Amino acid sequence: MKKPILYMAPIQGITNCVYRNAYSLLFDGYDFAVTPFIRSCAVTSNTCTALQDVFPQSNDTRFGLIPQILSNTPSDFISMAKALFGLGYKTVNLNLGCPIKQIRNKRRGAGMLPFPDEIMRMLNTIIPAIPNQLSIKVRLGSENNREFIDLVPLLNDLPLKEIIIHPRIGRQMYEGEVDLTAFAEILSLSKHAIIYSGDIDSPATFKLLVSRFPDIRGWMIGRGGITNPFLPEQIKKLRGGTAQDKLNRFINFHDEIFNAYQKTLSKPVFITNKMKELWKYWAKTFAGGDKLFKAISRTRSVDKYLVLVKEYFDSKPEMSKVKA
Numbered sequence: 467m468k469k470p471i472l473y474m475a476p477i478q479g480i481t482n483c484v485y486r487n488a489y490s491l492l493f494d495g496y497d498f499a500v501t502p503f504i505r506s507c508a509v510t511s512n513t514c515t516a517l518q519d520v521f522p523q524s525n526d527t528r529f530g531l532i533p534q535i536l537s538n539t540p541s542d543f544i545s546m547a548k549a550l551f552g553l554g555y556k557t558v559n560l561n562l563g564c565p566i567k568q569i570r571n572k573r574r575g576a577g578m579l580p581f582p583d584e585i586m587r588m589l590n591t592i593i594p595a596i597p598n599q600l601s602i603k604v605r606l607g608s609e610n611n612r613e614f615i616d617l618v619p620l621l622n623d624l625p626l627k628e629i630i631i632h633p634r635i636g637r638q639m640y641e642g643e644v645d646l647t648a649f650a651e652i653l654s655l656s657k658h659a660i661i662y663s664g665d666i667d668s669p670a671t672f673k674l675l676v677s678r679f680p681d682i683r684g685w686m687i688g689r690g691g692i693t694n695p696f697l698p699e700q701i702k703k704l705r706g707g708t709a710q711d712k713l714n715r716f717i718n719f720h721d722e723i724f725n726a727y728q729k730t731l732s733k734p735v736f737i738t739n740k741m742k743e744l745w746k747y748w749a750k751t752f753a754g755g756d757k758l759f760k761a762i763s764r765t766r767s768v769d770k771y772l773v774l775v776k777e778y779f780d781s782k783p784e785m786s787k788v789k790a
C-alpha cells in the first residue's frame with residue numbers, strides 16, 4: 467500500500483491553533499490540517515482578528531495548514547483569500563458542507579448545494595481573482611444526495627486543487643450511514659483530486675476504505691482522530707510505545723492544551739468549557755471515561771477540574787480506544 471496522505475479535519479471549537487500546535491508537538495501522522503471555518507467578511511488587512519486562528523505567529527505545526535472560509539459572497543471571499551495569501555497560505559478552502567440549519571438557510575455551507583448556478587457563479591468569480599489555489603469541501607447535498615453529483619461535470623473544467631467530500635447530506639448532520647455508493651459515482655465522474663472524509667475511526671475502517679477506493683488522493687480524519695489521537699500514527703505505522711508511554715504522551719497533550727487555554731482565556735469557566743468539549747471525545751478514549759466526563763461536566767472551577775483529571779490519570783486508565 468502506498469503511503470497515505472492524511473488530513474486533520476476541521477472541527478469547529480476543537481481543532482483550532484491550540485489543538486493543532488499541541489498535536490504537532492506530541493503526535494505524528496498528519497500531512498495537512500484544514501482549519502475550522504472562518505466566516506468571510508470584507509478584510510482590509512491581514513492583521514484582521516477574524517484571521518487570528520491562522521496568524522503565523524500562533525501556528526507552529528509540522529503539517530501544512532489550509533484555512534477554510536465559509537462564504538456565499540464572492541467579494542468577501544476574495545478579500546479574505548488575498549489576506550490569507552499575504553500571511554503565506556498558498557491554498558484556501560471553501561466550505562460547501564456545513565450542515566447547521568441556520569447556516570444552510572442562509573445558502574451557505576451545504577445550503578449552497580441545491581443552487582448549482584450560484585456555486586458556479588461564485589467559483590467563476592473567485593478563482594481568477596485570488597492568488598491562492600482553491601480547495602473545496604462538500605457534502606453530497608443539503609436535502610438529497612444528487613445535488614453535488616450533478617455539479618461534478620461542471621467542476622471538471624475548473625482549476626481546483628482538490629475536492630474534499632464528506633458523503634452525507636446536510637439534513638443528516640453527522641448521523642446515519644455515509645453513502646459510499648454516491649461517493650463512488652462522484653469518483654468515477656470527477657477529474658479532480660479527491661479527499662475522503664467520514665467515519666474513519668480505526669486502522670481497520672481505514673483499510674476497508676482503502677481497499678474499496680485505492681486511488682484516492684488523501685484521507686481526512688475528524689472525530690475518530692480526536693477520540694484516538696494515535697490513529698494517524700497507527701494508520702501510517704509510525705512510532706510505537708508501551709501503554710504507559712502512550713498514556714504519558716496523552717497526558718502531555720492534555721497539559722499542553724490546558725496550559726495554552728489557561729494563558730489565553732480570560733475566565734476560568736471559558737477554560738473548563740473548552741476542556742469539556744474535548745472530554746466529550748476523550749471520554750470515549752478511555753475505559754470508563756464517561757464517569758470522569760460526568761464529574762467534569764458538573765464543575766466550573768479550574769482547580770476542581772485539575773484535581774479530577776489528575777486523580778483520573780494517576781489511576782492509569784486503560785486507553786481502550788487506542789488499542790482498537
Ligand SMILES: Cc1cc2nc3c(=O)[nH]c(=O)nc-3n(C[C@H](O)[C@H](O)[C@H](O)COP(=O)(O)O)c2cc1C
Nearest residue numbers: 475476477478502503632663664665666687688689
Ligand atoms: C462538531 C463538528 C464541527 C465541525 N466543523 C467543521 C468545520 O468547521 N468545517 C468543515 O468543513 N467541517 C466541519 N466538520 C465536519 C468534519 O470536518 C468532517 O468532515 C466530518 O465530521 C466527517 O468526518 P469524521 O467522521 O472523521 O468526523 C465538523 C464536524 C463536527 C462533528
